[in-house]
Amino acid sequence: MSKFKKKKGGELPAISTASLPDIVFMLLFFFMVATVMRDSTLMVNNTLPAADQVQKLDKKDRVMYIYAGKPSQRYQDKYGTQPKIQLNDKFATVQDVGAFVLAERASKRQELQNVLTTALKVDGETNMGLISDIKQELRKVNALKINYTTRNGDYTQNLN
Amino acid sequence: MAKRSAPEVNAGSMADIAFLLLIFFLVTTTIETDSGLNRKLPPMEDVVDPPIIKERNIFTVVVNKNNDLLVEEKPMEISELRDAAVAFLDNGGGKGEDACDFCQGARDTSSSDNPEKAVISLKNDRETDYKVYIAVQNELVAAYNVLRNRAFARLYPNTGLSFVDADRKYSDPRTSPSEKEALKPKLAAVKALFPQKLSEAEPSKTN
Numbered sequence: 001m002s003k004f005k006k007k008k009g010g011e012l013p014a015i016s017t018a019s020l021p022d023i024v025f026m027l028l029f030f031f032m033v034a035t036v037m038r039d040s041t042l043m044v045n046n047t048l049p050a051a052d053q054v055q056k057l058d059k060k061d062r063v064m065y066i067y068a069g070k071p072s073q074r075y076q077d078k079y080g081t082q083p084k085i086q087l088n089d090k091f092a093t094v095q096d097v098g099a100f101v102l103a104e105r106a107s108k109r110q111e112l113q114n115v116l117t118t119a120l121k122v123d124g125e126t127n128m129g130l131i132s133d134i135k136q137e138l139r140k141v142n143a144l145k146i147n148y149t150t151r152n153g154d155y156t157q158n159l160n
Numbered sequence: 161m162a163k164r165s166a167p168e169v170n171a172g173s174m175a176d177i178a179f180l181l182l183i184f185f186l187v188t189t190t191i192e193t194d195s196g197l198n199r200k201l202p203p204m205e206d207v208v209d210p211p212i213i214k215e216r217n218i219f220t221v222v223v224n225k226n227n228d229l230l231v232e233e234k235p236m237e238i239s240e241l242r243d244a245a246v247a248f249l250d251n252g253g254g255k256g257e258d259a260c261d262f263c264q265g266a267r268d269t270s271s272s273d274n275p276e277k278a279v280i281s282l283k284n285d286r287e288t289d290y291k292v293y294i295a296v297q298n299e300l301v302a303a304y305n306v307l308r309n310r311a312f313a314r315l316y317p318n319t320g321l322s323f324v325d326a327d328r329k330y331s332d333p334r335t336s337p338s339e340k341e342a343l344k345p346k347l348a349a350v351k352a353l354f355p356q357k358l359s360e361a362e363p364s365k366t367n
Contacts, residue, residue, distance in 0.1 A: 021171070024178040031185035049291035051298040053305055053324075054195040058333055063194075119194060122290050129286030131293075132363045139204045148294060149196035155298045158291035159227075159238065 044069035044086050049124040050153030057119060057147055062112050064104040066097065068130060069123025083126045085134065094130075097137040105143070117145045124158060197297055202359075216270055217277045219248045223296055225287035238295055245303035247271075249278050249354065262311065262353065275307070275354045283361040300358060307354045316346050323350055 046069050057063060067086040071079040075091075085092050087100045105113050118138060122131060138146065221241070222230040229236050231244055252263025254273030263274065272278035280300055284293055305324055312323035319326065329335050330343045 017175070021175045021178055024175055024182055028178055028182045028185065031182065031189055035185055035189045049294040051197055051294055053197065053298050053301040055198050056328065056331065057194040057196060058331070117198075119196065121194075124289065124291030124294070126290045127286060128284045128288040128290060128293055128363055131290060132284075132286065135201055139201050142203070144201040144203065145198070146201060147194075147196045147198050148297070149194050150294060150298075152195065155238065155295040158295040 041089060042067065042072070042086070043075055043089075043091065044071055044084060045123050045125075046121055047124050048121060048149060048151045050155060050157040051148075051150040052152065052154060054150055054152060055147075057117065057149070062108070062115055063117050063119050063147075064101065065119050065121055066100075066134060067121045068134070069126055083123065083130055085130070094133045094137055097134055098141045101138065101141045101143045115145075116143065117147050118143050119147045119149045121149045197294070197301060199297075199358075213277075213279055214273075216253070217272050217279060219245065219272070219278065219280045221280065221282045221296060221300070223282075223284040223288045223292060225285040227289055227292040229296070238292075238299060241296065241299040242303050242306070245280065245300055246306050248280075249275050249303060249307055251278075262314070279357045279359055281359050281361060284363050286363045288363075301356075304354055304356050308350050311350045311353050312346070315349065319346070323347070 044067055046067060068083055069086075070076075070081055070083050071091070079091060085094065085097065087096060092100065101118065105116060108116065120131065120134065135146070138144070220230075220232060224230065229238060229241065231241065236244065247265055248271055250263050250265035251268055251271040252260035252265050252274055253267050253269045253271050254260060254277070258273040258277065260274035265271075282296065282300070284296075308323040312319075312321075312326065321329065326343055327347060330340055330347060335343075
């Protein structure tokens with residue numbers, strides 16, 4: 001009787017899966033923390049134009065978003081196919097932009113109220129007339145910092 | 161009564177539940193920071209006394225409703241716009257007080273005096289496509305960036321950064337305050353050499 005028995009050769013020991021839940025939970029927590037839920041559902045087509053000389057728009061708390069573009073397929077019966085502005089969750093007219101900006105500004109903290117940026121997320125197919133009107137409204141309420149949100153890419157993608 | 165030991169809960173399906181949640185969050189996650197072209201609108205109040213700008217210091221860019229480009233009264237493709245704008249800004253045709261010692265352009269007397277005086281005027285039609293407008297804006301910003309990169313490399317060759325990189329680093333919230341303090345005067349100096357003077361006219365109505 002030797003104390004050191006030879007192990008039964010050949011068989012691989014089964015890999016323990018006991019730590020699998022832990023690993024999965026770790027990933028889960030990462031994504032839970034990193035997730036930013038979209039705060040408004042898009043009701044307009046929103047294919048952003050491409051640009052490569054872009055600056056990042058960090059600090060989500062000092063940005064307000066204005067969407068514009070043709071209404072999505074399911075809203076076209078009701079709202080037609082002309083480009084429209086979307087503020088929060090509903091369609092709006094140009095005259096509503098000023099009130100929206102003032103409301104957004106009032107909802108932010110005092111020290112941020114003067115450094116707010118307006119991000120214009122506008123579909124590439126929109127006419128400039130609508131955007132000029134929006135810009136005019138923004139000037140009226142003194143929201144002068146704007147950002148034309150784009151996707152990263154070469155400008156030539158815009159030309160076809 | 162015999163004490164029954166509580167049966168152990170089978171934890172084998174915990175991984176499945178966690179996977180289910182994981183997949184839900186994977187699908188709903190959008191890890192992206194928005195990026196785009198920053199612009200500043202002019203304030204509303206009318207300037208009582210608009211400064212007089214000489215014709216040669218204005219670089220007019222007009223985009224019509226068919227998305228065609230007219231630069232300095234001549235039609236042009238967007239691909240040529242960047243170089244044309246660089247040539248205009250960097251011309252340095254001024255003499256005496258307006259002379260520009262860092263310009264490397266053609267020193268054409270019929271083009272801009274110096275980058276500080278040079279103004280790019282962009283005018284679009286109400287029916288211009290937004291994406292074409294963005295392409296034009298992009299190229300004009302690129303022209304400024306080309307020149308600013310050059311000036312930055314000349315003034316601060318030891319940083320190992322271009323102006324665009326330095327600017328990005330400056331606006332990155334992860335950069336430490338001391339680095340920001342170091343970058344701030346450099347960026348300001350380069351911006352003072354090539355100030356971005358991009359004026360937008362009210363869009364014309366299509367008749």
